Amino acid sequence: MLNYALLVHGAPYSHQAALSALRFADTVVTSGHRLVSVFFYHDGVHNASALMSPPQDEVHLAEGWQRLHQDYGTQLLVCIAAGLRRGLLSADEANRHGLASHNVEAPFELTGIGQLVDAMLNNDRLITFAP
Amino acid sequence: MLNYALLVHGAPYSHQAALSALRFADTVVTSGHRLVSVFFYHDGVHNASALMSPPQDEVHLAEGWQRLHQDYGTQLLVCIAAGLRRGLLSADEANRHGLASHNVEAPFELTGIGQLVDAMLNNDRLITFAP
């Protein structure tokens, strides 16, 4: 059994990156490995949007990520610096910025780049999916 | 005097496209032309996010677009099909999808691709800014 982490740079519904990453994640967890965390960076932060509303006959990426957390305890880490400027905010961050709405909810967590460094150093594998 | 429309495909804070478009827009309106509308498509829809929170020493793109509307009446049109799947929703759309938050507010309007076709056919110029 190996510990895996993923790094996702691709926005949902623009490039295949997020789909490829979710597909790979499913394969990791169903093959007896542990998927410790997924770090969303660059435009990948949009994967965490609670407002994502794809057509019913298309995969719902945010729900796909959430399912990984529920079933396998995978941490869903969203880079806070990349997220804030692109409009991804938790309730706490929305308060801090005086905004009435937010679009990042647990199990997604806004966090620093240090967590990416940590994921790289402390897992057996880090696999990157970019647009 | 010419009537201009812009088509913006680029996400904010990932590629220069949105900055180039806003810069060009400023030049259009201060040179005596009319900027009738900006149509946000593909990842450009993220320009409409009311939650965008860039660092204070960086340009705030959504506010830049809003200023064009306030000062020059430019319509800010967000493709609804591209926006919904990427997590851009007005209060109405959030209701319809059973979501408590939203992140698209006036003067940004969710609208159909027909408005892009209309902008192309009924203005003197359509200029595209892509990532």
Added chain:
Amino acid sequence: MTSVHVSDIEPQDVLIVLRHPPHGSHWLREGIDVALVAAAFGQRVGLLFQGDGVYALLEGQQSGALGQKGTHPQLAMLEMYDIDSLWVSAAALSERGLSVDELMLPVKPLSAEAVAELIQAQPHTLIF
């Protein structure tokens, strides 16, 4: 492969140029959506497949993993929208080792000169 003459090009209202391959991004899908809507609005719409856009025309495409839709179902709808002016860059095809017989739609190959003339001749062009 014989390319059509420039004089055979009927003018359209809108030309959509498709340069991106299917599946890897949404460019192609969003470009075809614009073509379909423009046609629904009564415009005469032509499509030019150029560069990696020619891969959109390969036979035998399917949905991707996790049910990701391709663009081939959209292309199958073109006829219903009366979009039948379909061109392809002959150079783009031959660089990729493809010929028009392998493609899912009847497209007319254009020489480089004819591509330039086509784009000059159309009043509105969008590139995806």
Added chain:
Amino acid sequence: MTSVHVSDIEPQDVLIVLRHPPHGSHWLREGIDVALVAAAFGQRVGLLFQGDGVYALLEGQQSGALGQKGTHPQLAMLEMYDIDSLWVSAAALSERGLSVDELMLPVKPLSAEAVAELIQAQPHTLIF
């Protein structure tokens, strides 16, 4: 331009490869951010400028229109973070008509063989 020998390459904890040019996208900026944070966490960090990433090293860069920050202020901070293992692909430079004298930081040019050896030798590599 003499390239360094492979034996001169000191091993790092983390290698960040920068392949994108400044200003046009955030790739370069977000890649350098990872390098700075890794260094702040006590890791030995090396940078390899490859492909269009070598343009990040040009002298005389400035902020862009509307105050858009470039990456040159970040690069100026590398020394403060003890990031001094800086390599550049010699091929990438020469393809772009550039030489190491024109660059804002002291970088070591690597032959293609040395680039491969560098990447083999580092325990963790991220590409931006």
Added chain:
Amino acid sequence: MLLHLLNRSPQSTAVYRDLGEAFGVNDQLLLIEDACYAALPAASGVLAAFGGRISVLEEDLVSRGLAGRVSPAITVVDMKGFLALTETHERCVSWF
């Protein structure tokens, strides 16, 4: 008579080739964003198809440190010049 906007670095050879195919004898090319690097003398090969009818956007050159490095055959234009090109050309297409 079209104005072609291009924003990719000259390493994106496919878009330069496709644009070359589409470029008409009276068309103009404006290099913006990362396409500014194509204005360096070392990249002149990729611009051969455009017969000297090439401009480059000054502020994108300046931010990239390229202001003093432009090939003499290329015209440097500011934002007003960019706007003027769109005024004199009825149609503008963007390559990316």
Added chain:
Amino acid sequence: MLLHLLNRSPQSTAVYRDLGEAFGVNDQLLLIEDACYAALPAASGVLAAFGGRISVLEEDLVSRGLAGRVSPAITVVDMKGFLALTETHERCVSWF
């Protein structure tokens, strides 16, 4: 011994060149997403630097209509095979 992931079509010549520079004698290359088009015989030139140590992801081939068109020198792997490559290679880098 690295596993290199690549997701760009063979028209993106710059990334193939940079990857070629970084590719070690015992490394493996896996083509995914739009890099599947590099598995067509017509694109064999861009893969010359990788000495036959090349795989391609089956489901990305199939969705693109390429299943019957792959060069014989390239190994087709499914998602389990992709995972297995990451198991046997301690490090994996992604080119884009």
